[in-house]
Amino acid sequence: xxxxxxxxxxxxxxxxxxxxxxxxxxxxxxxxxxxxxxxxxxxxxxxxxxxxxxxxxxxxxxxxxxxxxxxxxxxxxxxxxxxxxxxxxxxxxxxxxxxxxxxxxxxxxxxxxxxxxxxxxxxxxxxxxxxxxxxxxxxxxxxxxxxxxxxxxxxxxxxxxxxxxxxxxxxxxxxxxxxxxxxxxxxxxxxxxxxxxxxxxxxxxxxxxxxxxxxxxxxxxxxxxx
Amino acid sequence: xxxxxxxxxxxxxxxxxxxxxxxxxxxxxxxxxxxxxxxxxxxxxxxxxxxxxxxxxxxxxxxxxxxxxxxxxxxxxxxxxxxxxxxxxxxxxxxxxxxxxxxxxxxxxxxxxxxxxxxxxxxxxxxxxxxxxxxxxxxxxxxxxxxxxxxxxxxxxxxxxxxxxxxxxxxxxxxxxxxxxxxxxxxxxxxxxxxxxxxxxxxxxxxxxxxxxxxxxxxxxxxxxx
Numbered sequence: 109x110x111x112x113x114x115x116x117x118x119x120x121x122x123x124x125x126x127x128x129x130x131x132x133x134x135x136x137x138x139x140x141x142x143x144x145x146x147x148x149x150x151x152x153x154x155x156x157x158x159x160x161x162x163x164x165x166x167x168x169x170x171x172x173x174x175x176x177x178x179x180x181x182x183x184x185x186x187x188x189x190x191x192x193x194x195x196x197x198x199x200x201x202x203x204x205x206x207x208x209x210x211x212x213x214x215x216x217x218x219x220x221x222x223x224x225x226x227x228x229x230x231x232x233x234x235x236x237x238x239x240x241x242x243x244x245x246x247x248x249x250x251x252x253x254x255x256x257x258x259x260x261x262x263x264x265x266x267x268x269x270x271x272x273x274x275x276x277x278x279x280x281x282x283x284x285x286x287x288x289x290x291x292x293x294x295x296x297x298x299x300x301x302x303x304x305x306x307x308x309x310x311x312x313x314x315x316x317x318x319x320x321x322x323x324x325x326x327x328x329x330x331x332x333x334x
Numbered sequence: 335x336x337x338x339x340x341x342x343x344x345x346x347x348x349x350x351x352x353x354x355x356x357x358x359x360x361x362x363x364x365x366x367x368x369x370x371x372x373x374x375x376x377x378x379x380x381x382x383x384x385x386x387x388x389x390x391x392x393x394x395x396x397x398x399x400x401x402x403x404x405x406x407x408x409x410x411x412x413x414x415x416x417x418x419x420x421x422x423x424x425x426x427x428x429x430x431x432x433x434x435x436x437x438x439x440x441x442x443x444x445x446x447x448x449x450x451x452x453x454x455x456x457x458x459x460x461x462x463x464x465x466x467x468x469x470x471x472x473x474x475x476x477x478x479x480x481x482x483x484x485x486x487x488x489x490x491x492x493x494x495x496x497x498x499x500x501x502x503x504x505x506x507x508x509x510x511x512x513x514x515x516x517x518x519x520x521x522x523x524x525x526x527x528x529x530x531x532x533x534x535x536x537x538x539x540x541x542x543x544x545x546x547x548x549x550x551x552x553x554x555x556x557x558x559x560x
Contacts, residue, residue, distance in 0.1 A: 128484040150376070150379070151380060153376070154377060154497065169531075170484055171501075174486055175501060177351045177486065178408065178502070181408060181486075182404065182407055182408060182411070184411060185411045186407070258354045260395055260403065260407075271380065275401060275404055275502070283340065
């Protein structure tokens with residue numbers, strides 16, 4: 109099923125209607141990458157494309173796409189060891205950890221201990237030059253610690269996320285399983301392309317499924333219930 | 335006088351009190367890089383450090399500094415020929431054109447003709463991958479044209495600038511002669527460092543004065559009047 113998805117992404121690329129997008133618009137929409145929440149922080153206002161009748165905010169797809177490219181370029185501009193990726197919830201953890209693995213970056217799960225970027229006496233002290241945040245609410249401590257040392261902060265940001273201290277907001281649905289998988293799939297591919305490690309989308313050998321949390325066994329997600 | 339200034343920047347670097355800043359804090363403050371306007375657009379709210387008693391907004395210096403570094407990395411991530419720099423007013427033109435010259439980017443003065451990034455039949459058609467804007471109000475057309483083709487947009491932005499379509503806001507005083515010179519001086523140096531063209535600040539041979547408009551003869555600016 110994941111293979112099917114990945115094939116679709118490649119096939120769609122070949123008949124790209126909007127050549128400047130990284131993936132076919134339909135694939136973006138299917139992954140729900142633009143489906144936000146019913147809350148909107150002031151900093152996220154500019155990324156809202158429209159509000160649905162049920163009050164759900166929808167994000168502007170072109171901006172999401174452009175910013176994935178910018179983020180990839182920013183990550184690629186640093187040595188892999190100088191980049192740190194954080195995530196706290198399971199869908200984000202699986203996707204972000206796979207991203208970190210593919211690009212060779214550090215991964216930090218859950219809460220960041222105060223001082224981890226500022227106190228050289230700590231055993232876990234580390235000095236990354238760029239941090240990628242999956243959700244600024246869940247990883248608030250990482251955002252705070254990074255801002256103390258002026259570390260550039262990239263963050264997947266849903267409409268209800270605060271943009272305080274975030275240098276590059278990647279407006280996106282950062283809660284959905286498919287959306288997170290697609291975001292980190294594209295980020296991984298674009299970082300490798302920006303570095304010159306691969307020349308084309310086709311050379312990227314990873315599948316969407318590798319970025320997706322396997323949580324089918326949990327009652328909440330059992331398809332049989334519907 | 336310019337040489338004196340540049341010497342001061344270097345000397346200050348050596349006794350850097352906040353090692354994460356690109357320049358000594360006093361030099362930043364002296365150039366007035368953080369002195370904004372009395373108007374504030376909604377998108378610029380987050381960059382305001384405080385409001386002075388006379389109503390003038392002051393920008394957060396750490397954010398300015400971090401974003402100059404990010405911008406430099408973004409520019410360095412592209413081939414020089416794929417970067418375009420725009421400016422419309424004399425202080426910005428002199429500084430931005432020098433920046434473009436040093437890093438080998440294209441420079442576009444004044445208004446951008448509609449279609450310049452979208453219509454391949456035009457004689458002046460060009461397809462840059464990244465655009466640096468000196469003032470989004472003066473270069474509104476460039477912003478609009480770039481946004482049509484999803485080109486990442488970096489912009490020096492004062493508190494009264496709109497942040498619509500801007501991907502990376504570099505909060506800054508983008509009207510002052512010294513401020514613009516300092517901004518583009520730092521951007522030039524950091525791009526060369528990020529590319530590996532130079533290894534240290536000391537290897538950067540350009541002076542602040544090269545980025546400053548020579549407009550002493552204009553009545554408005556005659557110091558004798560005050």
